Amino acid sequence: MSEPRKRPSPVRFSAVLAAIVAVVLTGCTAAPPAPVQVTRATVTYRTILAEFSKRMLDLGATAVLIEARIDGETFSSAGGVRSLETSAPAEVTDPVHVASVTKSMVAVSVLKLVEEGIIRLQDPVGRHLPEFDSLMKPPGPVTVEHLLRHTSGMPNYHDPQLTSRTLQQALTQPITAEEILALTASVPWVLTPGGGMQYANANYIALGLMVQRLRGQPIAEVLRSDTIEPLKLTGTHLTGPGPAPATMVHGYITIDGVRVDTTYLAGLIGDTAAGLVSTVGDLNTFYAALMDGRLLKPATVKEMLLAPEGYGLGLERWGDACEGGFYYGHPGDTAGYGTMALTTPDARRQLTINLAYPPGPLNLTPYAPSNELAWEVLRIARKALDSTC
Structure with a gap:
């Protein structure tokens, strides 16, 4: 039987809701300040996010953290608690596991190697990771670009991982990149390299190992x-051996009805597909810097955004109803946590949502999120941004 769950504190939106009606600047000057105009679009997107937060907390989510940056103005909210054990209120600056958002940051490090002339996108992976071909036995040449775009045809390793150990062991036992690739090699290839897009974490495990070898230092x-x-992303790092940051929001799942804390799991240590820890503000800053050329050359970023099958070089894309173009970013989903980070190419409209899911059993269906609420996070993020025009 699971432990009785402590009720998360209600989302703290009093100031936010007041701002939706009228935002007033206060100060010590003699003359009263002029009111700030609140547009219908502002009211709409903030209401969408406020209602989503309340709904998630009512379902039992541990915390919901949100930051939107719209046309130079920042809106943020935090609801729930950091931990069901302590009930300390969650803050918008609290870090969480952001799972596959890791891939965007790893892609930046790969593309820096390209810009420096150390590797090329069309290089065979085996040139820089000699054991790759002998271990993986791909049905055709696999390039660096194939890995970045998930078009290598590699399978996912989760099935052999869960048949070789219990779920509890898979979550709590450290696993190296080499061990992950060995597990992947035990599963038949899904497609021939370049034959189509098949999302698989093993692509970014191989990329992380390659970057580490070429740089001669730990990937973190x-x-x-x-x-x-x-x-200056002070709330961001790759999961290490611990301890977890004191302000980190805890995630939970249930295994056989027993609640399990999934914070800083050993299975995520050094994971270059899903091991990043970050905050909503840091992720917005990261994607803004990526888009405006502070991390990579504009030509490189342009190539990242090319996504004929929906996935570019470490970035996903979704239709932007406001401008007829695309949002770019990445979802994240892991045991106990869900994330959605979206930005326009000019970073004028951005939104990141971090959610600590309501404790429940993991969905172990292949190629599906661990929690069905992951789809709802994506839907709401797009709906909110679409309402800002």
Whole structure:
């Protein structure tokens, strides 16, 4: 039987809701300040996000953290608690596991190697990771670009991982990149390289191992020097052996009816497909910097955005109803947590949502999110941004 769940505190939207009606600047000057205009679009997107937060908390979500940056103005909210054990209120600056958003940051480090002339996108992976071909036995040449775009045809490794150990062991036991690739190699290839898009974490596990070898330092250090430190992303790092940051929001699942804390799981240590820890503000800053050329050259970013099958070089894309173009970013979904980070190409409209799911059993269906609420996070993020025009 699961432990009785402590009720998350209600989302703290009093100031936000007041701002939706009228935002007033206060100060100590003699003359009263002029009111700030609140547009219908502002009211709409903030209401969408407020209602979503309340609904998730009513379902039992541990925390809902949101930051939107719209035309130079920032809106943020935090609801729920950091931990069901302590009930300390969650803050918008609290970090969470952001899962596959990791891929965008790893892609930046790969593309920096391309810009420096150390590798090329069309290079065979085996040229830089010699054991790749002998271990994986691909049905055709696999290039760096294939890995970045998920067009290598590699399968997912989750089925052999879960048949070789219990779910509890898979979550709590460390696993190396080499071990993950070995598990992947035990499953038949899904497609021939270049034969189509098939999303698989193993692509980015191989990329992370390749970057680490070429840079000669741990991948966590590479991400720090390439992106985290230059952008001053103080709430962001790759999961390590612990302990978790004191302000981290805890995630939970249930296994056989027993609640399990999924914060800082050993299975995510150094994971270059899903191991990143970050905040809503840091993710918005990261994607804005990526789009405006602070991390990579404009020509490189342009190539990242090319996504004929919906996935570019470490970025996904979705239709933008406001401008007829696309939103770019990445979803994240792992045990206990869901994330959605979206930006327009000019970073004029951005939104990141971090959710600590209501505790429940993992969905272990292949190629499906661990929690069906992941689809709802994406739907609401797009709906909110679509309402800002």
